[in-house]
Amino acid sequence: MDYLQILERIHKAILPYSKEGKQADYIPELANVNPDQFGMCIHTLSGETAAIESADTRFSIQSISKVFALAMCHSIKGDALWKRVGKEPSGTAFNSLVQLEMEKGLPRNPFINAGAIVMADILLSHLSNPEEDFLRFVRAVANNNTIEYNHSVALSERSTGYLNAAIANLLKYHGTIENDIEEVLHFYFLMCSIEMSCRELAVAFAAFANHNRPFDYAGITLTTSQVKRINAIMQTCGFYDEAGEFAYLVGLPGKSGVGGGIVAIYPLRYSVAVWSPRLNSKGNSVMGIKALELLTTETAESIF
Numbered sequence: 001m002d003y004l005q006i007l008e009r010i011h012k013a014i015l016p017y018s019k020e021g022k023q024a025d026y027i028p029e030l031a032n033v034n035p036d037q038f039g040m041c042i043h044t045l046s047g048e049t050a051a052i053e054s055a056d057t058r059f060s061i062q063s064i065s066k067v068f069a070l071a072m073c074h075s076i077k078g079d080a081l082w083k084r085v086g087k088e089p090s091g092t093a094f095n096s097l098v099q100l101e102m103e104k105g106l107p108r109n110p111f112i113n114a115g116a117i118v119m120a121d122i123l124l125s126h127l128s129n130p131e132e133d134f135l136r137f138v139r140a141v142a143n144n145n146t147i148e149y150n151h152s153v154a155l156s157e158r159s160t161g162y163l164n165a166a167i168a169n170l171l172k173y174h175g176t177i178e179n180d181i182e183e184v185l186h187f188y189f190l191m192c193s194i195e196m197s198c199r200e201l202a203v204a205f206a207a208f209a210n211h212n213r214p215f216d217y218a219g220i221t222l223t224t225s226q227v228k229r230i231n232a233i234m235q236t237c238g239f240y241d242e243a244g245e246f247a248y249l250v251g252l253p254g255k256s257g258v259g260g261g262i263v264a265i266y267p268l269r270y271s272v273a274v275w276s277p278r279l280n281s282k283g284n285s286v287m288g289i290k291a292l293e294l295l296t297t298e299t300a301e302s303i304f
């Protein structure tokens, strides 16, 4: 399979959509990103890599970081994690409050904001240096020691993060988080602020695609079965109230972020990352979804 040629063909085919959607501006720093950018990188488990356009430009990975947080929490707490957060798709927006109130502060899954705020709380309780330990883990999975948080993005999100503060307050009211709300939110925003390129994300997610190989990075270990389960949650919950549409169009487990990045994996075959900041109404990259839809259609490689 000539992946480079396929990616180039895909890019040409989706150009008509390049002005569709709107970049996230509820995080002021993200409104400053040039929305007319696109990058894509595929990394096969047999060691091939194909990358096009701005595949080496770093961007804010935002909710993609929730997969790394889940890997850490699952490694630390094992199945006890599921007492703190559910594993059912929410069918609601990533920042919805309604369901959380109805369900008495138990988040539906780890990928909606409420679930990730609970994971931030778990990591704060269990790690000796949460900020350093989380970054060390992400760097180890990506095999790249230059990956960093973007503190201005994290602070910028804190300055307007009223909805996440409401979620954290509701969680605290129901006793679902242990630590101080301000500390939990600070760490949650920091995790979201990590910057990586498509190439770096594709390498990092190969660790999830290759679930037959032992997962062991910076002291965080997962069994084959645990990685399989993280992939299942990416499939059912990775795109919030667009998870069904993504499964229908693309047919791969994946995770999106409001920075415009999307990662997806074809277990035992490849990992792929795509980035373009303009988002649809569900907060997912317009060109990113189109590109992945074309990738699995053209290559006839998807899990379905």
Ligand code: DON
Binding pocket: 061, 062, 063, 064, 094, 095, 113, 157, 164, 189, 192, 256, 257, 258, 259, 282, 283, 284
């Ligand atoms: O908490 C937020 O709203 C952002 N830091 C992350 C949201 C996000 O990336 C949703 N993904 N599509």
